[in-house]
Amino acid sequence: MSARVVTVAFRGVEAVRVDVQVQFTGGEQKFFLVGMGDKAISESRERVRAAFAGLGLALPARRIIANLAPADLPKEGSHYDLPIALAVMAGMGVIPPDALADWAAVGELSLDGRITAVAGALPAAVAAGGMGLGLICPEACGAEAAWAGGTRVLAAPSLIALVNHFRGMQMLSPPKPGPMLDGERVPDLREVKGQENAKRALEIAAAGGHNLLFVGPPGSGKSMMAQRLPGILPPLTSEELLETSMVHSVAGLIAKGELRRARPFRAPHHSASMAALTGGGHKAKPGEVSLAHNGVLFLDELPEFGAQALDSLRQPLETGEVIVARANAHVRYPARVQLVAAMNPCKCGHGGAGRGACGRAPRCQTDYQMKVSGPLMDRIDLQVEVPPVTPADLALPAPAEGTTEAAARVLRARERQAERAAGTEAPVLNAQADGDWLETIAALAPDARALLARAAEASGLTARGWTRTLRLARTIADLEGSDAVRRVHVAEALIYRRVGSTGLTGAALAARA
Structure with missing residues (x-):
């Protein structure tokens, strides 16, 4: 008898497919885990054995081999407990084997059969959706995994709840995404x-x-x-929110979804x-x-x-x-x-x-x-x-202007950058602009370019310094609402550059140039 359940291994924020393959063979009753797992995975068999005992189940009196494939991929973490247990249950006939064909699973088992939270539920759900599968995860991670969008999520509190669900005795409802918060209040x-x-x-x-x-x-x-500073920065876009949340999920920093x-x-x-x-x-x-x-x-x-x-x-x-x-x-x-x-x-x-x-x-x-x-x-x-x-x-x-006014100007400047980059593969923010794209968006008037060249020569400005000064001048122009980068914008950008080997301040360099 054999069974298979899909799970994932984390490589950074990327979740890589892993197949948990379980086979029952004749011979002495032993439980082997193979597939280049770490200490936490080698201990999974004891947690699975204890969880089964909590349900009133005993492992069959046969040789059990659980292989985590591919075998040459290093694997670590306790989230392999649940897929191993499900594969063993499917091999024993406790859960219909075909019931797990459309699901991936992550979760740690406690000794009484409860499924406890693990890190990485969000990238695991995203990866499962990419494979055309749903995700079985701990109930505590359901609200987080539900943010993956189109991925089906089954959030279970315990192994017995999963058994009852797949046998049609007590169906589990799909979880809802957790709350979206604005963040902590920032001083003005x-x-x-x-x-x-x-x-x-x-x-x-x-x-x-x-x-x-x-x-x-x-x-x-x-x-x-x-x-x-956080008070004058615009909120995360939808794409940025997903990227950032994936990192925090892997680090285990997302609470209650x-x-x-x-x-x-x-x-x-x-x-x-x-x-x-x-x-x-x-x-x-x-x-x-x-x-x-x-x-x-x-x-x-x-x-x-x-x-x-x-x-x-x-x-x-x-x-x-x-x-x-x-x-x-x-x-x-x-x-x-x-x-x-x-x-x-x-x-x-x-x-x-x-x-x-x-x-x-x-x-x-x-x-x-x-x-x-x-x-x-x-x-x-x-x-x-x-x-x-x-x-x-x-x-x-107190000053007449505070965070609200500054945030409005910052937002307008960023909207100008987004409009320029729309329809291109260029980065939105000026701080990331480079190469031909930077030359295009920061096209300098002759007097502005001459000022930058003289200042660069006087201060020993590096090639990186030249690029970063251009980016800075472009941002100053965006704050002013100017399409062109003028001499005054370059002059202000030079003021903020590092003191060179000349010993002059940035302001003095700009004045000398």
Whole structure:
């Protein structure tokens, strides 16, 4: 006797088909699991045996072989419990074998026969739908799996409920998708007094999806402004929502099937390791840069992060994905994020000018900032100095404009970008534009191109810096509602570029050019 049930193995956010093949043969009563499974899978036979005992069933007095095919594909996780149990039940005749032909299954078994939640229900449901199958999953995962759309979902609380369903004794109702939430309330920009230049940079970064760095002394409002960025970003599109939710599902971060329209905002502590930032560990789980996919990765106290951890972000910031390499597998996770970072000018916090200036300036300042590599800094489009807030600033009334007004301008700028990219395969956001498409959308007037060329020569602007300045100028023009990228837009974009080997600020370089 034999039976087969379909399940999946997770490779990043991709769910790969796996066939659980069970065969009963003569010989001593033993239960074998083969197919390159990990420790959790090898323990499945004991959970299956105990769950069967909870139902009053005993495994047949025969040799049972459960093969997870393909055998050369590494498999890990407890979600194989349910498909193994169902295949054994089908082989025993407890469930009609043909009843499972149109279903895939994922789920972990408890010792009393209940089916407990597992990570990855959403990508499993999407993969099952792609194979023309429905998905059997734990009841706790039903609301999440139902977001897969056209895929049939059967969410069961226990093995006995599944047996009764397939025997026609007590039918299970299909689950409904979980709630769609707007996200947590974000503080208003109107609460930030002063720092108009920094708020302008924050708005530009939001409009084009650009990377941003705030540099200033403690208490100047760097983190305060970064935390207000989600409030001026538009909500996720339907496609982005699915992409982001798939990553969160694999990480086990979707509770009660709740999806959020708000863009992710991840703020790891500076003690985070390279694996925590980019993904990895024993089971190659997604890191912070993937959990922030289509959203914001905020790194406060940037130089305090490990140099190796920071440099591991260089490739994801360019390619929009992370490939976690292992000896037996390469796991790919999406990682298209907007990096926002904050740092003090030096270890002491205040830098080499003004009240409380560092007595070891400028060496202390140079040594501290050199902890962040040049190639990573070159990937940050806007680098903004945030001066201390003065008592005069604090005495001012609240600004006339806040998050609502800034969000409206950002939305209009993004709509202009979407209209340009409509009907093409080009990326929507200016921060992702490249090659001929960038040259087309950021066609510069002769005086604007001459300004950029002179500034590039004066500051030693890299090829990447040239491209990112063009992208930034295009976004500034979009915020203004201008079809053309003019000289004034290029001049403002240059102000935000990194200080070059000349030692001049971006503003000085633009003025000199």
